Amino acid sequence: MSKEKGDFAEKRAISFLEDLNFKIIEKNFYAKKLGEIDIIALKDNIYHFCEVKSASDYETAINNLTSSKLSKIKRSVNYYLQTKKLDVAFCIDAIIVDDKEITLLENITL
Template identity: 80%
Template structure:
């Protein structure tokens, strides 16, 4: 996927979260040599570390969240928490953006 399409999907995901009363804390947090967290949001004192995946259909998008990718996200979350010196309740979520819909999958694991 092109960077332009990815940026558009992330903008749609941010608007979607804001409509659900999430507070956007940060976008595109880069953890040195680990990876990037697309969106960090907060709702009801819980941090949500969101991975945005976009594709023409749901199945293609969800299959792009691999065990390797999830491991990088987890390590990036640990780095974020340590670097900010916080100890929040949190979960890792996926936001699936297709041409026709947006879905939030909370607390994903593989």
Template identity: 80%
Template sequence: MSRQKGDFAEKRAISFLQDRNFEIIEQNFYAKKLGEIDIIAKKDNTYHFCEVKSSDDYETAINNITPSKLSKIKRSIDYYLQIKKLNVAFCIDAIIVTNNEIELLENITL
């Protein structure tokens, strides 16, 4: 997927979260050698570390969340919490963006 399409999907995901009363904390947090967290949001005192995946169809998008990708996200979250000196409740979410729909999958694991 092109960077332009990815950026557009992330903008749609941010609007989606804001419409549901999430506070956007950061976008595209990059942890050296670990990976990137697409969106960090907060709602009801819980931090939501969101991975945005988009495709023409749901199945393709969801299958792009691999065990390896999830492992990188977890390490990036640990790094983020450490450097920000945060001890907070958090979960890992996926936001699946297709042509016609956006779906939030909260607290994902593999």
């Protein structure tokens, strides 16, 4: 996927979250040598670390969320919490953006 398409999907995801009353804390947080957290949002005193996946259809997008990617996200979240000195409730979510809809999958690491 091109960077432009990825950026557009992230913008759609941010608007979607804002419509659901999430407060956007950060976008594209880069954790040294670990990876990137696409969106960090807050709702009801819970931090949501969101990975955005997009494709023309839901199945293709969700299949891009691999165990390796989840492992990198978990390490990046831990790095973020340590760096910011936060002891907060949080979850890791996926936002699936396809040509027809946007789907929020909360707490995907259970």
